[in-house]
Amino acid sequence: MKLILAIVQNEDAGGLLEALSQKGYRSTRMNTAGGFLKESNATVVLGVEESQVEDVLAVIRANCHTRTQYLNPLPPVMEPGEFYMPYPVEVQVGGATLFVLDVENYRQL
Secondary structure, three states: OEEEEEEEEHHHHHHHHHHHHHOOOOOEEEEEEOOOOOOEEEEEEEEEOHHHHHHHHHHHHHHOOEEEEEEOOOOOOOOOOOOOOOOOEEEEEEOEEEEEEEOOOOOOO
């Protein structure tokens, strides 16, 4: 048995859950927030048999896409009277961060 944790952008989470459900996988969505970009995302959790892991990863790949986004960086610590003009920075966001963990004991009550 494996536990898959997939951290995805909110924009991709709905489609991912629908695709997993259509393939017969039960999953749980938790709304979370990222530390680097300070934006909301979703953590999708599901338990599957080891033989199903590659199929689940293929569904995640098909539904979670990277995209380009422009963000204004946080201003640096400055001396009083200094002027800081932030310029947007292009960053890649999206896709999925995955953790596939071994499950020692599984019970459904």
